Amino acid sequence: MKETKSGADPLTGQKWKKPPFIASPWLRYGLLVAVVVYLYWTFNTLPFNWDRIAEGLPRAARIFGGAFPPSFERGELMWTGFKESFQIAFLATLLGVILSIPIALMAAKNLAPLPIYLLGRGLIILSRSFHPVIVAILFVAAVGFGPLAGILTLILYSIGFVAKLLAEKVEEIDWGQMEAMRAAGAGFFKTLIYAVFPQILPRQIGLSMYQLDSNLRASAVVGIVGAGGIGSTLMNAFGRYDYDFAFAILILIVGVILVSEGISGWVRKKIW
Template sequence: MKDLKYFWHRAAWLKHLLIGAGVVLLYGWALQGLKIDLELLKTSVPYVADFVSRMFPPDWSVLDLAGKALVETVQMSLWGTTIGAILSVPIAVLSARNLAPRWLRLLANLLQNLVRSVPSIVLGLLFVAATGLGAPAGTLALSIYTIGYLAKFYQAAIESVDGRSLEALEVSGASWLQVAQYGILPQILPLSLGYTFYMFEYNIRAASVLGVVGAGGIGFELISYIRGFEYPKATTMMLVLLVVVTAIDALSSHLRRRLEADNGNFD
């Protein structure tokens, strides 16, 4: 056994070579499954160029409608992210290996996996059937969609907490609630808020996709113009969405850096 360990220690290059070969084989297998037709790609370039050319110049006559639809999209994302974040907290706590028993963790993680396995479009269709076309369906779909990811992010943050600080609180006689308040929350707050800001930013884009199934927002107007072959108006919608997503990305990045610098303590 010692000789075998010594051999692998001396032949580290061989281990790296085997790993590299495995990675190459994995990507080769995946590429083969794609069945890419290079000749078809060459002949499709003119069609792509023609489609793009019909989208310009943008039709600014729908700018007012784009602004109103965008406001609805932001409102959907704000409420969807907030509801999803609130519901994610107990699921994350029950999923964390340093807080919950094994059987409870299995159930909570199964719930997370179940939510993440349902595409956002399917959630949109489900709530459109329940509440009808419009923003309420999109908000509910985003709420459930958010749970699947924020619960996992929050769980990872909780599991990264320094266990020694929790043990010190427990030894001093702190209750479970006090351990959570003084030992866990200060450590996970900056990271968790950063995740939440990122999810809000992502939900702006997800809300636009949900418009395809009639869940309100700018996506609903966008897909309506595309289906009606009014590509210049669709371009205006996409440009307005691009500006807002870029602005929100810059703002959320600034807030995340601020949280990390302040370690969760606001001025």
């Protein structure tokens, strides 16, 4: 250490301590105390129903006992559920991605004039601010139970993600290509087609694939609040204490998600 510079001192007997991760001792111990106090406070104020929790273990045993072996008997019902989830995810991705393109162009600072930019950003922020499950509940309340609410929810979900990242990509494009097209006398749309789209196309395809995968996952979740698909089937099975059927659905959901993640990753790697 640097203390060795003072050569007059004998080198032996010097003390060395690891410099602490957080320099100020006040902050260091303050944080520790804060964590302890926080834990104490939350455990005292949060409404834990200990009696009910105590029943947990036997209940868990009953549920898992009921769940084994998983029952694939009602394959028909499962197939309809999964098919509907696929349809919801597919249609929502398609519509969401198509809508995302104009919104992304609106929300790109380098292309859009300020009022349009703010509108585009506003649309993106609006579609991102709520968890899809909350959006789904509202759509179910507005347009009724079923896949329509699911599609609407996931369109919004897709816009929030795809449009945001696409807009960032548009803001990063090489401006020289824009200049070259404008110098050739191309109008706005021709400039878009030649100078902007080729530059964002790989990102667009990658995002679409990612979003399809992500919508498929989400469609299983929004179904739980009544927006159609396999999630609704799962919720019904849980509601009727059909644990063996529910467990079978869960296993299939995990399987389908893994396969879809694999496919989407493979396609994205191919195209990139």
